[in-house]
Each structure stands twice: as C-alpha cells, then as structure tokens.
Amino acid sequence: MSTSVDPTESSRPTDHKLSQPPMTGEPGGEGEVRDRATGKVVAMLGNPNVGKTSIFNRLTNLLAKTSNFPGTTIDRRIGKVELRQGRSITLVDLPGLYSLDASSPEETVTRDFILGNPGPAPDAVLIVVDATNLQRTLFVARQALQHGCPTLIAVNMIESARKRGIEIDLTVLARKIGCPVVGISARTGEGFDRLKSQLDVLLAGPPMPVLIPCDAPDNTPCVAENALTVISDEEACGSCRVCPYADGHLWASALARESTRNGFVASDETTDRVDSFLTHTVFGPMVFAAIMLAAFSLVFYFAQFPMEMLDGGFASLSAWISQWLPEGDFQSLITDGIIGGVGGVMVFLPQICILFFMLAILEDSGYLARAVVVVDRWMRRVGLPGQAFVPLLAAHACAIPAIMSTKVIENRRDRLAAIMVIPLMTCSARLPVYSIVAAMLFPSQPLLAAVLFASAYALGMVAAFLVAFVLKMTILPGAPSPLILDLPPYRTPSLRNALRYAYERGWMFLRDAGTIILLISIAIWFLSTYPKLSDEQFAQDLASRNVVAETLDEAELENLRASADQEHAIIGRMGRFVAPVFEPLGFDWKISVGVMTSFAAREVVVSTLSILYGLGPEPEDESTLQQRLSSATDAQGNPVFTTATCVSLLVFFVLAMQCLPTQAVTKKETGSWGWAAFQFGYMTVLAYVAAWAAYNIVSSFVS
Template identity: 45%
Template sequence: MSQGPVATLELPRISENRPTAGARRLLFAGNPNAGKTTLFNRLTGLKARTSNHIGTTVEVRKARVIWQGQPVEMVDLPGLYGLDNHSAEERVAAEYIESSLADPAIDLTVVMVADATNLERSLYLAGQLRERCDSLVIALNMTDLTRRRGIELDCQHLAIELGASVVPVSARSGEGLDELRDALVAGAECAANGCPACLACSGCKPAKRYAWAEQVNERAGGKGLVRDSRLTQVLDDWLTHPVYGLAAFILVMGALFQSIFMLAETPMNWIDTGFASLGAAAAGWLPDNLLGSFVVDGVIAGLGGTLIFLPQIFILFLLISVLEDTGYLARAAFVVDRYMARAGLPGRAFVPMLSAHACAIPAIMSTRTIDNPRDRLATMLVLPLFSCSARIPVYIMVTAMLFADQPLLAGAVFAGAYFLGIVAAFAAAVVIRGTLLKGRPNPLLIELPTYKRPHLQTALTTAIDRSGLFLRRAATLILTISVILWALGTFPRLDPEQLPAATAEQVEQLQAEQAAPERIDAVVAAAQLEYSFAGRLGKTIEPVFAPLGFDWQISVGVLASFAAREVIASTLSVLYGMGGDGEEDPDSIGERLRDNVSPAAGLSLLVFFVLAMQCLPTQVITRRETGTWRWPLFQLGYMSVLAYTAAFIVYQVGSIWLG
C-alpha cells in the first residue's frame, strides 16, 4: 500500500466564490469520530474556510482548489449517522447532499469516510448514500488500527456489495491518499458512464437496514471489530466510574483550566504591551488633537481589547480538540451528565463552563459541541455569570478597598465572589429551563470512541480556524463599539480656558506643588469626562444607581465597563484624579476609593460586577451564535436585574451593619 508523502496532495487555493457549470464538488460525509475532518485537512491543509450553513449556526468547511487543472470545491459536512435528520447537524449535512444532487451544474462525488474499526456502524449511512448518489467513494479510514488487531477487511468484497470504490486509508499517517485521489478521478468517470447500484437494501426501513449492515460487515471480515481491547476496558472502568471518573474529570479539567490561564498569560501580555507601545508610538507621531485621540484611544485601544482574547481562544480550542481526538471528551460528558441534568443542562456544557472562568467569549463559541439547540441556548445564557479573568481586576480593586489590612478576609471575599457566580449560573439555568426553555436536557446518548493518539495537525487547524472565525465575526463590531464609547467620552469638548472653578483651583495647586504633568493631565481628563456625553449620562443615571450606593463617578465607570469589565479600574482612576494610563496599582485605587466610597457601597459594587453582564464583546458573540439580538438582550436584561437586585440588598443591609 502506498505511503507517499502528503505533499503530493497539497493543492493551490483558487478564488472562485461559487462553482461554475460542470465544476467538481467533493462532499466529505461520515459518522462523528470517523476521521472525516482529519482526512479533509490532509487534502486541504489550512486552505479551508469555515462558515455557518444558511439560516443556522451549524458550520461547514469549504476549500476551493485546482486539481489536475480543474477547479474543485471540497466541503467538509457535519458528522451524521444517517440521512434521517435527527439533529441539526444531520439535517444540515443531509440537506447539503440533497441540494448538491439536485443541482445539474455540479459534478458531484460524495466521499464517505468510514471507520474501519467500527465498520458496521458506518455501513448504515453508506447504504443510504449509495442509493442517492451515482458517484460514491468509500474512504475506509483507520485501517492501520485494524491491522494491529490482526484483521484485514475485504475491500474488494465491500466494493461489490456497495457498488462503489472502497479505498483503505489512514488519515492520521497519510497512508493510501494517493489511491484515494485516483479513486476520486475514477468516481467522476463512473458517474458519467453509469455505476452498478447497491440494491441489496434499497428502500429498507431502519431495522432491516441495520440487519443488512451487520450482514455486509460480517461478510467483509469486520465481525468482532467493535469489541474493545483490554486496555480500553480497563481505562473505561476508571474513567467512567461514578467516583473515580469524577475525580479524573476534576483533575483533567483543572489542568485544562490552569493551562488556559498559564499558557495564555505570556502572549496576552505581549499583545497588551504591543498595543500599548503602538498607542504610545502613534501618540508621538500624531498631533495632540481629535485625530490622535481617535486613533490611539478609539481604534488602537479597540483592536487591542479584541485581540487580547486570541491566546485564550486559540489555547482553549487546541486543548479541546486534543481531548476530543483522544476519546476522553466523550467519557467526561458521560460522567458529569447526571450532575448537570439536575440544573437542566447537558453534560457537554461542562467544558464551556470551565472555560468561562477564563473568558465567556471562547466559552460561548465552544457550546457548538452541544447538539440540542435548547440545551445549547440555555448554556450560552448562563455562561457570563461565571467569573471570568476580566473581573479579577475589579475583585482586587474592591477587596483592596475593603480589607487592606485583613488579607485572610480579603481572600475569603475574593473566593466568595467566584462561588456566588457559580451558584447564580446554576440557579439561572434552573429558572430558564423551567420557564422560557421548558423541559429537561436531552438524555446523553453518546458513543464512546476508541482511544487514539491525538493528531496535532488537526488540533492546530481547528484552533487556527476558530481563532480566525472569532476575528472575522467579532472584531469589526467590537471595534465599532469601542469607537462609539470613545466618542461618548470625548464629546463635547471642554475648552481648557473654561475649566470648572474647582478643577482650575486643583490644577493651580498641583502646579504650585510641581506635581508630575501626568497627575495634572489626569485632573483635566476627569473634568473632560465629567463634561462629556458619558459624564452627563452618568450624572443623569446617578439617581438610578444611588440605591446601590454608587455616585456619579461609579455610574460612569459602570457604563464605560460595558466595553470590557476591567475598564472600570482605569475609568475610576481618571475620575478620582489619580492618572489616566490605567496602569495604577489596584491597592492605590483601593485607597482612593476608601476616601470616596463607603464599605457597604464597595460590597455592593463587588456583587454588581459578579452578576452583571458588563461585556459588550460577549453580547456580540452571543448575537453571532444565536443569529438574533433577542437572546443577547434577554441575557443583558435578566443579568442586569439580578445584579441590581442583589447589589441593592447588599447595600441596604450593609449600610445598617457597616455604616
């Protein structure tokens, strides 16, 4: 069997957006975990692009290439077990196949990727595809694993039974890809000249089709392949055990969670430092006027606030892909399903919930692993309640204000903020599943795939693809929002000659004291912000937040933090006259807050930020994932009401006890 280099299948990309008449289209279909996407990646490398299927959030991946001098469109469809349209992914895949078959302008070949280690399961779909498609090629994947078990499948017999080309391949190693390419050429000729039909089970009902698949599998020599190895049985005894499996889950997910934090910290700092340097350089190049402020504070700051999420998103999807490729992710979902179901959430929601402690944006994107639309929506709606890393500066700032000389108590309150978010998320899930999205989550019917060594190329491709998708979908709108917030804080302009009397007096005093220019600029910036639309809006809504103990400065900080939660630290530092670069020590901000904010108001602020939405980038992603503004607005509404109510109670009770 040929094991030629994969480079023989590296294909140049072309720019056509739609196939022309007679253009080749290769549809890659197959069961989940059959290696379909790995094979697709082998053929296309990083040339594929991901897009949602029209009218859905289900993704298909496409690559347009030149093959033997002719344009070819390759499409990686969602995994499916049959054309009976049970899940959203199966409906999209089936509809894509049917619409392609009905289009006379397309020269279609379906590449059915079958799992050689579980051939019987794949034959159900293969039979359905053969009945509908004249040009079908079966890529029998993972044949290297069957050989290790001492079993050689009879591919020639399978080809006769199915009336289609059957090519043994290994997507992981690249074995058999040259033969697959030749079979795809023959598939086009077969479609033109007519192929023998698979009539053995034409029109069978499901029960008979399963029986037919079992018989074909046995005649091809695949009987007993689904029997697990001894090692698999031992691992599953531990990893799916109610106690040991849960302990393993906690260890694995804890390592995943810590890895996102640890591995992303350095590149996030690089991005943060890089954009800070870019902003400083731009400020030096550009005049000190509106244009300079727009570029530095609007465009560069907005892009930096978007790109800083990239390392977390990349690492999250890289590690999830690795775990899924090994076969562990399915076991983890099985273990936690019984606990998640009590809150009305599916077992597959555990990875998004853990990753939400790093950032809600990649967490919401990772809910695509949840099949049921209601389960997925319920998970998305509660994910922002988990304390993300952007809340940490706020927690530090408030605890530094409240418990400067009581580190143990400060640590307990800090941990309590995290615990409050977790409890609120599960409580919200119970309420949402009992009202808007009634019903219990779908029972977890999941096939436990064989354990495999993860394929790094596939994991990297997935991570790069998801990261690029985040940028394409979110960056433009997030940048627009950042520019709008900059405009609200910049206009109308305050004439330096017309500073308020109190501000002018403070500036004169600082000049007499020969204070640093940055301190004087901060005082002027605070006056400008107070005079701007954002400041006026803050004073307008101050009566709304007064029952929570917030003054107008904190009210402005709450508004500004909708761009990103951590913005409140730099905003308050400006408003309280500390400096405008946003790099102050949280302890210093805490000292200034102690002079202006009561302990009860500080606790109220902490609770508010634990529970409030306060993140427009997350709202943008929720809008993209749900396809409507209805759910992000609901998310914003219920979390705002929850945050306001809880902060109100804390402040009113705290005022009695703390003063």
Template identity: 40%
Template structure:
C-alpha cells in the same frame, strides 16, 4: 492558497466533492491530508456550523468537509446542513458532483447506516474505509473489495493518520466519473409491501414536482416519508418545508401517502430503520473477514485506558487534574502573552502620540482605535489556548469521557454532560465558552448553557474584583481571598440555579437525551490540532472581534465629546491646577482629562443615572465606570483611572486604589464602604456587561431575542442583588 481555492470554485468546470461521514470516523483527518491543510474556514450563512473547503492537492477538485453525522435525519443544525448540502438544497452551496464517504473500519455497521442513506441519493460516491490499522489491532479485517461489490462503488482502504492509502484515494477521487451513481438505481433492501407501495406513489408525486433530481428520487421519497412521520420536530419541519415548495395539490397527495403508511404500519420509522440495519448486518457479515469477538472484547487499548480514565476514583481524580490544567492554562499561561500585547499596544500608542499632534485625531487613534484593537487581541492568547486544549481533548476522544463523567452532575440542573466544559471555559471568557457549546446537539440544552455561561466569573471581571477588594479591604489577606472566592462561588451557584429555572420554564421540554458515542482513543495529530485551534480562534477575531472594536471606538466617542475649552474649566478645577508645582504637567493633564470626562456624554450619563444607582450606594463616578463597563467590563478600571484623574491605570495602580478608597459624597461620607464594594462586585458578577458576549450569543442563536433576554434578566438580577447586599449589609453595620 485560500484565494486560489475560492477562485477555482467560481469557475464553471470545477468539480466539487463533499466529504461525509460519522463523527469520529477520521473524516477531518482525511480532509486535512487531502487538502494538505490548506483550506479556508467559514460559517454556513445564518448558522454557526463550520464550513471547511479546500482543494484536493494537485487538482482542481474542491473538497467540502461536511459536519459529522450518524444519519440523514435532521436532529441538529449540523445534521441538517450535511443533508441539505447532499441534496443540493442549501442556499449558496451547489449540489456536490460526488461524495467521499469516510467510514470507520472498526465500526462498520453503524457507519454503513449513513453510507447506505447517502448512496440512495444517487450522487457518485467513493468510500474511504478508514482506520484499518485500529481494526487490525482489534482482530477485524474489512474486505474492501467485497464491500465495493456489495455497495457498487469504489472502496479504498486508508489509514489517514499514517498517510496510508491516500494516493489511491486521490486517484479514485480524480477518476470519479461525476456522472450519476449508476449502481444504485434501487434499494437493495425491502420494506413491507404497503410501505413500498406508498413510497412508489410518493416517488411519482415528487418526480412531478421537479424538486428532486431523478437519481435521488427513491432515497428522497423514503427520507421525506420518515421525516414526515418522525417523532422529532426538526425532522417534521424539514418534511413540511419540502411540502410547501411543491404545488398544494401534490403536497396534499404526498401527505395522503404518509397517512396511508402510518395507518398500516405501527411505527414506519422504526420499521425502516430496522429493515436497513438488517441488510447492513448481512453485508457486514459478508465483508468482515474475522469476527473474533472474544479477543476484541479484551484486546482493545481503549478499554484498558478506559478502565483507568473512567475509574470511580482515579478517573475522577485524573479528570480533576485535567480540568485544573485547562483552567490554569487559560488563566496563567496566557498572561505573558497578554502582557506582551499590552506592552506593544502602549508602545504603539506612544509612537502614534509622537506622530500625530494633540487633538481629536490623536485621541481617536490612541484611545479609540489602538485600544479597540488591543481589546480584541488581548483575548486572543486565552482563546487560542482554550481551543488548543479543546481540540486535543476532542481529537484524543477524551471529550466524550468528560461528558460521560460529568453527566450525572450536570443532569441535576437539567443540563447535559457536554455542558460542563463550555461552562468551565467560561471562567476564562464566556466567548469561547459559548462557542464551545456547539458540541451540544440538543437545542434546548445548548441554549440553557449559553444563557447561564456569562455568570461564570470571567477573567475580565478579575481586575474589577482586585481593585475593589484592594480599595475596600486593604491588607486583610484572608478576608480578601475569601471575598474573591465568594464572588466565583456566587457566579457558579447563580448559573446552576438559573439553568434549572430555564429548564423548568422557558426552555422546558421533553426529558433531554444523552445518547453519545464513546470513540476509541487516538493520539492527536499535532498538525490537525494546531490547524483546528487556529481556525476556530480566527473566527473569534473576525466574528466577535469586529463588534468589540466598534464598541471601543463608540466608548471613546462618548467619553471624548462634547469637548470644552481649557478656559471653560470650573473654578474648582482651576484651583486644583493652581496648587500644583509649575513643572508637574502630568498631574495637570490628569486633572484636565478627568474634568473633560466628567462633562462628556458619558460623564453626563453617569450623572443622569445617579438617582437609579444611588439606592445601590454608588455615586455618579462609579456610574461612569458601570456605564463604560456595559460595553466591556475590563474598561471599568481604565475609566475609573480617568474619572479620578490618576491617568493611565490598571488594577495594580495604588494611586487609583487610594483614590477609590478616599472618594467621598459631597457631604463627606465615603463612597466605597465595604458594603458598597461588595454590592459593586456582586453587580459585576451577575450583570451581563459585555457586548462581545451578546454579539457571540446573537451569532450562535441566530436572533437578537436571546441576547436581549440575556442582557435584561442578568441586569435586573444584578441590580436587585446588589441593592439587597448594600441595603441589608449597611443596616447590619
């Protein structure tokens, strides 16, 4: 289906309809119902805004679900995408032939703000007035016919979640003339005369430039003007981009019209917003059949729920329980699935081993390719569960309450309430955590959250903590638990302190805002939620997954080459082998692969960096572990298994734990003293040893600048901290 949608998109006769609307207007539910959940998801080039496209069931019309937005100003990348698509300015996405505007019947005035802006762009519009049932329950009835007369476009009443009104909506969309929106030649509301005069000058200049379609001219001129005079940097940049695309003479004249308005009107942007809302209030007054505000005030279910969920005591308690469940689910519910994947991976490797003769190809397949695929897929259950949780929280409306509850706490370190869930998710894995920051509109807040998310101890660090704590602290259960807790606490505190530092220095800016809608609660639609989980999880496989896979193959190559012949084994190794029973081929294999790894490129690198890590108390073998973990932490345990010649090992391997505990320097001193172990774990808490995280940060921020900075500052911090732990600790005894 996805393929056929793509194929039809390429053919010339196909009509494209963009779906626009406010967040929480039920836009995505409408899209899902109209496409029958058969759509494809990708990203707009260069940004991480999701792009959903699908075919209107039973037609050759292609629907494009735009990011939800409250207005056409360009405050966030999401909003900018939505407006660029509506203008036909976005590379790779044609100007839509029509727009389906989804508006929330409960929230008519604010929804009409965006609607009126979109109408001014002159593209044919069909309006779906959604959630009529909720409005009804709140004693509000929208007269859709009257609204249609006011706006001059078809308005179809819908209840998308219950599939009501969708047949009529499909019909209206198929019947759209696809010619320009003749009803909207001019604005139905007026601005002060000086403003209007300047706008008509701007319209003339823009018309000359040929950059704007004729029908969109009036809307475009006003939007350009308010962008140009906006207090928001991103909006002003958008206005400048248009100026740079037209002849400089015209650009100068256009600027002059802007200055003219600014001189005559104190705050033109405010004037324009207020004039638009004045008109909207009048329209709303005419089309809202009932306006029983007293009943609306006490009658809403959402209010009743909120009285509990945002209650001083119960609200916070329920929040804690939900977060605990979220945490538990990504931590332990995923485990059986992860075990299953690992079992499957081992079985596959065994099968390949039997099929391919021993040698580089066999090793590439089992230790490179299968391990690589496994390393990607093993995260998949966790990511699916997290996204399932997030989709439910978002669809139900609770996500906004979570931010509402946590904002005070997060604002202490200069962050936003919406940073809480991404940071919490990072305890499972920083990758979905960083992907979850997309809900944070403010770019600085989002970057700060991204930059500190990897400090949260993710599940890949857990095996390292387990094996090191086991090797160092033996059977002292309470001490082990305490140290483990300490590692999690260290990561969390560092994240918060670094967030504060970032906000005070590199990412300092005007006081961040917290202006967020608290949408009415909804029963999540199982199909929609599952589909959303799948769409997002799939992006992980295709996006970060490929990098992780490539890195695994690279690690394999570094640890496999150069290879020596068995006759070249050192006399020490030969002596070890000679001591074995003749039938003990497993131990023989383990000793040889250990020797091979030690002289491979990776092993040599371990020796090479020994002077640098010696102050931390590590020998070259731990160096190999650290080096291989720089590509992905979970490799540490496996690499240690091979280095210490115990063969395949995981964190529960007693053989590896004993080897680690018994490892000595050439002069016989033990390597892994408690303080070295502590330092090693501190290093793992703080270092950014995860190429997948860096790959995701690169994708989310659009440049290598941020991942490079992240890698550098985290590694430096990790080195200094573990140096301090080891040097101070071992002097204390």
C-alpha cells in the same frame, strides 16, 4: 445474509426541510461553493470521531474556509482538492452525524445539502467510516446510497485496524455495498493517492449504479438504474422486510461481519477497563477535575508570555505613533481609540488559541467524550446537558469562544440553555474588579481576600445553575435530551489538527468580536472626549471647588483636568443622568460612569474610575488606585466605597452582562437578536436586584 432496505428511511418525504434563504452567491451560500470550484462539488459525510477533519485537512492542504450554512449557525468547511492533470474539485466537510433522518438541525441541513434542497445537489459524496468499528459507521453510508448519490467510501484508520488484528477485505466490502471503497490512514497518509484517483474516476464518468444487497430469491443485489433516484423497498425488491431503524444497523453489522476477519468489534478489554474507571461515579469526577485543572492551568501559564508581548507591542506602537502625530484629537483617536481597541482584543488571543488547542487535544485523544458522560448525571438535574460543561469551563477564560463552542450540543433547546447561562461564569475581564474590591475590603488580610475572590467565582456558577433551572421550568421547558454518545477509541492526539483548530477559532474570534470591540472603543473615546471643556470652564470648575491652581503641581493639575474633562464630556453627563438609577445600589455618579463604560468591556471600569478619581489614565500600581478609592469621599465627606458599596459592586459585576461583543456572538450562534436581548435583559435585572439586596443586607450589619 438476510438484509433489507427500510422504507421509513429511503422513502421518507423530503419536503420537511429547514427553511433557508435561496442559495445564490451570498457569502456562505451554495453560490459560493459553486463559484469557488474549478471542478465539481463533493460532499464529505460521516459519523463524529471517524477522522473527517484529518482527511479534509490532508486533501485540502489545510487551505480551507469555514462558513455557515445559509440561514443557520451550523458550520461547514469548504476547500479545494487538486486531482490529476490540473483538475480540481471543491470539497465540503459536512457536520458529523449518526443519521440523515433530520431529527436535529445538523442532520436537516446535511440531508438538504445532499439532496440539493434547495440548490443543486453535490456531484458525489465521500463517506468516511471507521475501520475499527465498521458496524457503527456504515449506517450513514447506507442512507446516502439509498438517496442515489454517486458515492465513494473511505475506510479510515486502516492502520489502527491492522494493529488490532482486524483485516478488512475492501474488495468484498465494495462488492457488497456497490460503490468504490478505499482504505486510508489520515494519520500516516496511506491510501490518499488512490483516494484522489478514485474521486477523479467517479467524477469523470457517468453516475455509477448504486447496489443495495437484499434477500431476493436469486440472492442478487438490487440495482438502481439511475443513481439519482431514491430507492424504496418496493422498487428494489418485493421480498424485503419492513423494519424501522433497526434494519439499517442490522445491515451494517452483517456487512461488517462478511467483509472483516479476526473480529470486527473495535472495543477491547483494556479500553473497557479504562472506561469503567474514567466514567466511575466516584473516581470519574476526581479524574475529570484533575485533568481540567491541569489543562486550564497550562492555558494561563503558557498564555502569560505572549499576552505580555502583545500588550507591550501595542503600547510601543502607540508611543511610536504619538511621536509622529501632532498632539490633538486625531492622535488620541488613533492611539487611544483604534490601537487601544485592537490591542484590547489581541491581548486575549493567545489565551483563546491555547484554550482551544487544549480542548482539541482532549477531544482528539478520546477523553472529552468520557468527561461528558461523567458530568451529564449532575447537569441534567438543572436542565443542562453534559455537553454544556466544557463550554462552561471555557467561559472562565472568555465567554465569546465558550458560546462558539456550544456547537457540540446537538439539541437546539439544550444549546440555547447553555448559551443563556455561559456569561454568568467569571471571565478574565472581571478579575481586575475582583482584585480592587478584595483589596479595599481586606487590605491586610490576604486569606479573607482570597475567600472573597473564590466566592465571586462560586456566585457566578450557582447563579448559572439556578437560571438554567428557571429556564427549564419556563421558556425552555423539558428535560435535556438523553445523552446518546458513542465513545471514540483512545488515540494519540494530532498536533497538526489541534493547531489548525486553534488557528481557526482564533481567527473567528478576531473576525467576529474584534470588529465589534474596535467600534465600541471608538464610540467610548468619542463619548469621553466631547464636548471639550474650555480653559475658562475649567477655571470656573476649580473655583467652585475652592481650589487654587497655583497651589497645585503639574501632575495634580493634570489629573484634576482629566477628571473635569471626563465629567464635562457626554459620558460624564450620562453618568449624572443615570446616577439616580444606581443610587439604591450605593453607587455615586462616578461609579455609575464606570458601570456605564463597563457595558462595552468590563475591564474598562478600572481605567474609568482611575481617571474620575484623579489618578490619570494609568495609575502607578494597583495599590495606589486601591488607596485612592478607599479614601474617596462624597460632597458631605462620607466614604464612597463603604463595605456595602464594595459588596454591591462586586455582586453587580459578577452577574451583569457587560460585554457587547458577547451579545454579538450570542446573536450569531442563536440566529436572533431576540435571544441576545433576553440574555442582556435578564442578566441586568438579576445583577441589579442581587446587588440591591447585597447592599441593604450588608448595610444592616455594617454601619
């Protein structure tokens, strides 16, 4: 065998690392990793789709914590693994990657973590490779060995290799590489006892020497005397050739040939035939559309029942607490502010969890990678990578988890472009507004109402692609990164991993967005409650409207009082203050109040308009609200919700950023409030200009 060690990989300077704050004991920092460990720290490394997550879950018994690398938005998972005689280690699951050459943020933070730059290096590295495709997945193992890390290699999917007729000689593989090698199956649990035993042995003794085969005259392996020393060609063997990048893959390919029998190539004719169909320029998009339609239909279908249960549960909780607390501001704060705020978040949790569960199933099966190939040829034309299509689809449920899912996009420029346009997709919170506007414009024409509804969806998607193209031409120049994607083998999805993934993402949604929404809900309650309108002021207000209280029944008087309270409170005064700003869009001050409150959460506008137009906080049904809004008039007796105003309102809600929790998640994923502010600013300006244009165009055609 003729192989060599590439000095461009092994001797590369290590001082060009991503800037990070010192890893002390802050949450998510290196101090947290060390503080939680009762033993040593092992870093888990490997390509995407080699089963790292499944192995991690089995070793840690699903008891793990997800946090970010310090100073970054890149996830790592930390868990505790119990070994023999009560000893334990801390296992850190690093991002899946194909190289340690630090060409992406994930590769940079992984490389720095392994080298201990900054902070201490891990005590050992557990590298996961794919038994059905050794020649591809061994490349990263070679790079880790060149850095002198004490290493254990886990050859996963050993049972899949046997089914394909691939026999791997683990003894030969271990001797050639120069470190322990264990064959395992994350699906069946085969080999995990031996894996733990080998980890225990590796960490118990002194660092093992690293063996790098080369073509020395005596055909002996190159031995590093100190496993923590980086090996270069000159140090290891004077006769090794110098060849950039290709040498690493040639080494992995040759090693796979020498350690396997009956073939080492994972792909087969059946897989190739299926791929040629699923990635076909004509049939591929058709299959993709059908699968995604089915997947998202299941999301909404299965989420309906738990969402209704949660909604009813919070309503019952609010009613029960109202019975025990005396009427007043404190009761209103608890029931309307806190419980209402938390309930508003929790009601969408089933939809989010089921969405991520379905995406995990599609990814684990191997299909999602094929879908990315299908859409990449379209998305690249407007400056978006193919990997952005799944987050854009997910945004039709909620922008928050969609933005979180952009972690699958490796290139930072591409990730930023996707994050900037995701909120333009129609989320479920916009649907009440679409329904009300469609009902007002076409009360007895359901077909036209459906066309308007679909047009709102289309407007959001077209706007997203146009904005992406503008970003490509301006502040985010350049074409998306070429799609270099390794198509994983088709597998039976793991329900265990999909459930775990859905749980983790659901918890992250509650943790990151729930707190923000709770605070916003309390703030909206305060602004809508104070200052109080006294009875004398209410009587004067009725007199100014020439309304005699005695001629009204109790319900009408209560609704008028709610409307007057809202107008007198801070939120009502803010609405009158900003009314001149929204007047060119055809909005009166009451609609302006609804728009202002909707910047906290879009769905708030319906309840706000309900109160301001005298129906109380909970109208009997949607048709009642639609009829009241359709018949509403201004001081001169002119209709408030004209055709032009309705279209303007619809366009504004399609395009505006009216979700502060989304802004918080944008800040978290981009690492900067600047990008969140830019997103809010451009979407607000776009919504305003488009709504103004829509109002004037429709007004010129409809009197």
